[in-house]
Amino acid sequence: YRRLPKRGFTNIFRRHHVELSTGRLQTAIDAKKIDAKSQITGEALVEAGVLRRLKDGVRLLVKGDLKTKVDIVVAGASKGAVAAVEAAGGKVTMLAPPKVEDEDKKTKKTKKAKAADTDAGTEDDKTEDA
Template identity: 35%
Template sequence: MLKLNNIVDKSSIKKPKRVGRGIGSGKGKTSGAGHKGQKSRSGVSIKGFEGGQMPLHRRLPKRGFKNPFRKEFSIVNLIDIDKAINSKKLNPSKEIAKAELLKAGLIRKNSLGIKLLANGKLSHSITIKVNKASKKAADNISKNKGKLILEIAKEKIIQQDKKPKKKEK
């Protein structure tokens, strides 16, 4: 039973120490930051600084590289197509191509091509047009009496270091 003699402060509700409120508070003048120097200034924490010791991010070796010629494909799994068909976003009787997958929200607009993977099971007979497909995905589609059409991905031509053509007068 709660009585006045057994009331205890909740330890998690602890008021923060007020700094810079006069010398009598014990945290006046420099507010516990000491005199001068980098750590006494505002915005002090320098990420990754270890007091002059070589920081961890510089001690560890570099690895790998970013391939500027990589071809990035949007990945679509069989389970995603099945869910889209069940939720009436895709029509299994029509051919499923990039435009239909885009409309159903399964891929993004700026992808180079579409790769079909065999995650999950497909319970519908479909005709799908993609750029790449895994062997299992192709087997699963043919097992359901569907049709897989592979088309060549059209690479985006990026013109670098070329000035735009001047308009003719």
């Protein structure tokens, strides 16, 4: 069923962001779907019908002009998009990705457990020799 072989590595933990261009944002503001005076979030964009669903967040990209001052909260943005929003007098707030603390705790515990096991193993060797 696969005519070409799968190449490379597929990361199953990849974040899937919804792309939003500056031109599409300006079009929605001009159509009065979004209030530019209030803070624009992903949920507000979905409610306004600009985006269909959020997935793992919104990524702001440059395509088209942005003339209106906006305060937008996104999961990610390109450097050009941040520059375009700031040039219009607005502000881009990026959400921090969620931290994975469980894996850090597991690695610390396993390192401590391994150290304890090696210490216990050396003590057993000493008692057997005596």
